[in-house]
Structures are given as C-alpha cells and as structure tokens.
Amino acid sequence: MDAELFQADLEAKPARLRELSAQLGHLWAGVDTDRPILLLGMGSSHYAGGVVAARLRAAGTPAVAEIASNDLLPRPRPGTLVIAVSASGGSTETLDAVRRLRDADPGGAVTFVALTNRAGSELESSCDVAVPMLAGTELGGVACRSFQHTLATLLALPALAGRTPWPETVGKAAEATEDLLARRDTWLATTAELLLGPHGTHVAAPARRLSSAQQSALMLREGPRLPAVACETGDWSHVDVYLTKTTDYRLLLCGGSRWEPELFRWTKERGSTVVAVGAPAPDAAYTLRYRHDEDDGVRLLTETLVAELLAADAWRRSAATA
Ligand SMILES: O=P(O)(O)OC[C@H]1O[C@](O)(CO)[C@@H](O)[C@@H]1O
Numbered sequence: 001m002d003a004e005l006f007q008a009d010l011e012a013k014p015a016r017l018r019e020l021s022a023q024l025g026h027l028w029a030g031v032d033t034d035r036p037i038l039l040l041g042m043g044s045s046h047y048a049g050g051v052v053a054a055r056l057r058a059a060g061t062p063a064v065a066e067i068a069s070n071d072l073l074p075r076p077r078p079g080t081l082v083i084a085v086s087a088s089g090g091s092t093e094t095l096d097a098v099r100r101l102r103d104a105d106p107g108g109a110v111t112f113v114a115l116t117n118r119a120g121s122e123l124e125s126s127c128d129v130a131v132p133m134l135a136g137t138e139l140g141g142v143a144c145r146s147f148q149h150t151l152a153t154l155l156a157l158p159a160l161a162g163r164t165p166w167p168e169t170v171g172k173a174a175e176a177t178e179d180l181l182a183r184r185d186t187w188l189a190t191t192a193e194l195l196l197g198p199h200g201t202h203v204a205a206p207a208r209r210l211s212s213a214q215q216s217a218l219m220l221r222e223g224p225r226l227p228a229v230a231c232e233t234g235d236w237s238h239v240d241v242y243l244t245k246t247t248d249y250r251l252l253l254c255g256g257s258r259w260e261p262e263l264f265r266w267t268k269e270r271g272s273t274v275v276a277v278g279a280p281a282p283d284a285a286y287t288l289r290y291r292h293d294e295d296d297g298v299r300l301l302t303e304t305l306v307a308e309l310l311a312a313d314a315w316r317r318s319a320a321t322a
Contacts, residue, residue, distance in 0.1 A: 003315035006140030006223055010308050011181060016145055017152070017174040017301075020134050024156045024167045027131055031081070031113060033157050038076050039065040040097045041085035044147040044218060047211040049085055051300070052154040054208065061159040068097035076101060078109035083154070087133065087146035089114065089121020098126050115153060117146045142222055144308055147215050148173075148301055155297070164297050172292045173301035179291035180305050187288050192310055194275050194285055197250035200227030202243075203307060204236050204263070205254035209300045212254045216307030223311040224318055233257035237266065244270040254303045255279025255287075256296065277306050 037056060039049035049065035056063035066073055068084070068091070076082060082101055086094045098112060114127035117135045124130045135149040152173075156166045195201050201220055205213035213230035220228035231240045234257060241263075243249050249272040253260070256279045264283040267274050276284035278293040288306065292298040 001141035001223070002139070003223065003312060003319045004140075006142050006144070007312040007316065009138045009140045009142070009144055010305065010312060012136065013145055013148065013305070014174040014178045014181070016134070016136050017148070017170055017177065020149055020152055021167045021170040021174070023134060024152065024170060027153055028157060031129055031131065032111070033081060033159065035079050035081045035111075036062040036077060037064075037157075038074065038080055038082045039063070039085060039154070040068040040073075040082065040094055041065070042068050042091045042093050044143045044211075044215050045085040045087060045091070045094070045150060047214040047218075048147055048150040048154060049083075051209060051211040052151065052157075052160075055155070056157070056159055059159055059163060066097075067093075069093040070097075073097060073101060075104060076110045078107075080110050081113060082110055083113045083115055084123055084127060085115045085150055085154075086121070086123050087117040087135070087138075087143045087150065089116040089118040089123040095122055095126060098123070102126075115150065117149070142219070144219065144304075147211075147304070151211065152301060166297070169295065169297040170301065172295060172298045176290050176292045176298050176302040177305055180302070180309070183290075184309060187286075188309055188313060190286055191252075191275050191288065191306065192313060194273050195250045195252055195310065196226065196314060197248045197273070199243075199247040199249070200229065201250050201252060202229050202231060202240055203252045203254070204231045204233045204240070205303075206233045206257035206259075208296070209254060209256075209303070212300065212303045215304045216252060216254070219304065219308045219311040220314075224314040226311075226314060228307075233263060234259035237262045241266050244272045249273065251275070252277065252307060253281065253284065254299065255281055256299060278303055
C-alpha cells in the first residue's frame with residue numbers, strides 16, 4: 001500500500017465517476033434482477049451491500065446482505081440472485097461463501113453474479129455472470145473508488161432505479177467530489193486538528209448511509225493505521241455516548257439524521273468535539289458543506305472522501321517522518 005498513490009486514486013474519483021455514470025444504465029442489462037437478492041462481501045464490499053440491501057427491502061424487494069465469512073449464511077430459495085461483491089475478485093471468504101452456496105444448490109436454481117473490479121478474477125470464474133464496477137486500478141492498494149463504484153452499481157439495480165435517477169446522481173457526486181477536492185486547503189487542516197484525537201476518531205452516519213461511517217473508519221485504520229470506530233447516528237445515544245464521559249471524544253458526523261438533537265445534547269454537555277459534514281449543525285465545532293449536499297444520494301456517494309483525504313494526509317505525513 002502506498003500513501004501517495006492512495007491520494008492519486010482519490011483525485012481520480014470525479015473522472016472515474018463520470019465514466020461510470022455513462023455506463024450505469026447498461027450494467028445490469030444481461031441479468032434478470034427481478035428476484036430475491038443475497039449480497040455477499042467483506043469489508044467495504046459488505047458495507048456497501050448492507051446499505052443497498054436495506055434500500056431494496058424498503059422498496060419491496062426481498063434482499064439481505066451477509067458478511068461472506070458467516071458460517072450461518074441463509075439458504076437461498078430457488079430463483080435467488082446471489083451477488084458476490086469483491087473489488088479484487090479474490091477475497092478468500094467471499095470465494096468460500098460462493099462455493100458453499102453452490103454446493104448447497106446442486107440443481108443450479110440460484111444465479112451467481114460477480115460484482116468485481118478485476119476482469120478474469122477467480123470470483124468471475126466461480127459465478128455465472130460478471131458485472132464490472134469500472135473503478136479502474138487502485139494503485140494505492142486501498143479500496144476507495146471501488147467502494148463508491150460498488151454502491152453506485154448496486155444502486156442502479158432496476159428495483160431501485162425508479163426511486164432516484166442514479167446516473168444523474170452519480171454525475172452530481174462527481175461535481176461534489178471535485179468541490180471537496182478543490183477546496184481542501186480551506187478545510188483539511190482544521191478538520192484533522194479537530195478529529196484526529198489522542199483516543200482516536202469516531203464516525204457516525206444515519207442507518208440509510210451507515211456504509212459512510214463504516215468506510216470512513218476503515219480508511220483511517222487501513223491507511224495511517226489510526227484508531228477509528230463507526231456508529232449509527234440514532235444508536236449513538238445508546239452506544240458511543242458513554243465514551244464522551246471518559247475519553248477525549250472526537251466525532252465526524254455524516255449529517256442528516258433526525259436523531260441528531262439527542263447526540264448534540266450530550267456532546268455539548270460533555271464538551272466533545274464534533275465536525276459535521278453535509279448538513280447544517282449549529283452545535284458542531286466545524287461544519288463542512290459541499291456542492292449538492294442537500295441530495296441524500298450525493299451524500300451517500302461522496303461523504304467518505306472527507307475521511308479518505310484525512311487518512312491520505314495523515315498517512316503521507318507519517319510515511320515522510322518514518
Ligand atoms: O472487495 P474485496 O477485494 O473482496 O476486499 C474486501 C476488503 O478487503 C480489503 O481489501 C482489506 O483487506 C479492504 O480494503 C476491503 O474492504
């Protein structure tokens with residue numbers, strides 16, 4: 001893994017998103033997706049799957065996302081579409097899950113799709129159909145664009161396409177990403193100062209965008225190896241709140257949850273540090289807004305860039321002093 005190349009991967013996001021946006025309407029063309037859906041994956045691939053499965057269920061499609069390492073995978077009913085997500089196409093747990101489900105389906109009543117960023121991968125050859133996520137090679141060795149492209153590709157499933165114009169939203173996310181990148185000199189140092197505390201960084205996001213908190217925390221761990229933990233904004237008052245009493249608590253809040261007033265009641269009372277992204281937050285120490293952030297789809301596809309740039313910057317600085 002390489003900090004400079006990770007940074008370059010992030011800077012290439014807008015161009016790659018625009019390429020994806022142009023293809024998004026065709027990616028699922030050869031697949032019958034009007035069936036129950038089981039999503040499999042590890043790490044960021046599972047984070048993206050979790051949010052998309054929730055959105056599919058809310059739209060009336062039976063869907064579940066399972067971490068591929070689970071010994072208790074559901075037994076798919078005949079006709080189920082299993083979408084195995086792996087950017088590298090080689091995560092051993094995901095390959096194993098596909099193998100287990102295939103063994104449990106000797107009649108071939110289940111269809112397996114490989115959603116991957118690597119053509120010709122082992123995952124592709126173990127599935128019936130391949131759908132490319134078109135993120136380009138991530139030279140830094142960190143799944144950043146591929147996480148975003150996994151989300152966008154899954155959100156373009158026909159069962160969800162009617163709800164949000166995803167190709168257009170992906171185009172707006174490219175503009176939002178450009179905006180954050182172009183103005184980073186105005187916000188990056190301040191947010192780093194506020195968020196990278198002696199006891200690590202916490203990230204919260206609403207359930208409908210929980211993947212943003214999970215992926216943001218992963219980026220801080222995977223690049224600069226900093227302690228970082230994800231939480232759901234409503235659940236925060238039942239989980240993270242306890243740490244505000246005993247630690248130097250620093251929170252990156254992906255904004256827009258109706259449960260924020262309770263969170264701010266505690267963080268104000270206990271003098272915690274909150275940086276809010278993408279929505280008004282009068283009680284935050286700092287609020288970072290960006291182009292199109294009033295659009296929930298744009299937030300979902302864009303907001304992880306904040307932690308990714310924080311991670312890239314901290315990683316480059318630690319690499320320079322090593
Ligand atoms: O999508 P893949 O390639 O299966 O990887 C899963 C996870 O493993 C990692 O590559 C780290 O091992 C993460 O970056 C990623 O989220």
